[in-house]
Amino acid sequence: ASAFYPAALGQTTLEQWHDLFASNAQAPFFLSQHLAPLLKANQGCIINIIDALAEQANPDFIPYSMAKTALRTLTTALAKALAPEVRVNGISPGAMLWPDGEHQLTEQQKQKILQQIPLQRVGTEWDIARTLYFLVEEAPYITGQDIAVDGGRSLNSVQLHAP
Template sequence: MQGKVVLVTGGAKRVGAAIVRRLHGAGWRIMLHYRSSQTEARALAAELNLQRAGSVALVQADLLNTAALPALIQQTVQQFGQLDALVNNASSFFPTPVGEINDANWDDLIGSNVKGPLFLAQAAAAELRKTRGCIVSIADIHVDRPMRDHVVYTIGKAGLVAMTRALARDLAPDVRVNAVAPGANVWPDTDSVFDDLTRQRITRTIPLQRVGEPDDLARTIQFLIDDAPYITGQIINVDGGRSVFL
């Protein structure tokens, strides 16, 4: 994979940073997208560029502004000369109880989870066709088993799953399109939904008896990008078996 180029959205921290680290370790050059996590993005890029000079570049954008998305692809190609993979990692997540849903909730959750990834994939399609590249997005096992009070988030991830399957057909045979679906992975930054008792209860429902780590997702994404030339249109659960328990 030496010299290949991937654009990772929301790559500055948490799962995104794990994806960036793993792909960088496999020899990929990284265009690391961030929206507001400038400090974390710069620190990660500096760390990885010390390991391999010029291997990571930064691009800032609000993915809800779809008019700006073609520029992300243009900047990537200008920086590295090509684009071989797109990882749609950036996502909003928060509860939306029925009766309290508003337009701002809808625009944020649908925009970050399906609209932004779709328009970014559309902008990337021509370059990915040139390299016979691929797209990997992050879905959620709760598309099929909705969490209470997360209706808009669930709709967004369900749209992402449908998008993955539709694009796999429309972009074939040149571009593969897949997704990974985590269960319990990194807990949200806020404790408003997942308090200690809730976390313990969820962990007990995982057959492998542990919450997933960011690198569990990163490993699967690397597999889909590097080692799965005959896989497209698939949603791979990376959940420690939780989806077979629920």
């Protein structure tokens, strides 16, 4: 599990900073380091859950985005460090389920998000589970990759230039 909550510039406490980095970057690093011998001996694999926010500069989630960017870097570095015995990949979920409680979205906010997603829906836990299964069981020649599971939303940030 990882921590996820807004922490904007000028409002982030040291405790929030440590919490966000501890669960999103520090824990995956030390777990990987500790388990590396076992994973190597068993041709294992590591799948890190990154986040589409790692690609976006969201001013409300600065430490979270930074920690997930660190996790993306860890994913590629571990893929190199643990090869050829261990494959390391990441999954970057986009909008998944609608939040409850105090962070609940209005219908207008939901529609704004859906307009940015070519598949016109938010993801589910099954979208992540299927991708996880694929990377673990069906993709023995894939390592060091971060798979966006975001309904195509990340396509909106891709800039194509004519030659």
